[in-house]
Amino acid sequence: MLVAAAIGDRQRFDLAWQWAKANLQRPDGLLSWHWDGGHVIDAQPASDADLDAARALLVAAERFGVAGYRHEALRIADGVLGAETVDAAGRPTLVAGP
Numbered sequence: 001m002l003v004a005a006a007i008g009d010r011q012r013f014d015l016a017w018q019w020a021k022a023n024l025q026r027p028d029g030l031l032s033w034h035w036d037g038g039h040v041i042d043a044q045p046a047s048d049a050d051l052d053a054a055r056a057l058l059v060a061a062e063r064f065g066v067a068g069y070r071h072e073a074l075r076i077a078d079g080v081l082g083a084e085t086v087d088a089a090g091r092p093t094l095v096a097g098p
Contacts, residue, residue: 001056010064013056020053021072029072029079033097044097047084050076051094 001020004013023040024031030045031053057073060066085092 002052002059005056005060005063008063010060013060013064017057017060017069017072026079028083029075030083031076045079045084046097047080047094048096050080050084054080 001013001016004010004016020031024035026032026043026045030050032040032043033046033049034040034042034044054073054076057069057076061069061073080094081092083098084095086095087093
């Protein structure tokens with residue numbers, strides 16, 4: 001998604017995002033990390049992939065002028081802050097997953 005957004009390929013971006021949204025996105029906005037054999041086999045998210053997806057959506061929002069992508073990015077970001085950070089010395093610190 002990030003490469004497609006960066007090079008301005010909206011068709012491929014949309015195809016990848018719609019697939020991820022339909023097949024990987026959890027109710028909290030985060031993405032399940034392990035897909036195999038036509039279904040999710042481990043619904044746990046991975047913070048690196050969630051950050052990449054959120055960044056791709058932000059790039060796409062700017063590149064393609066689609067405000068809905070920004071909304072989706074912020075939904076993922078809220079999930080990252082809520083489930084994929086811990087308090088370390090009074091500051092949120094990113095961890096690998098929940």
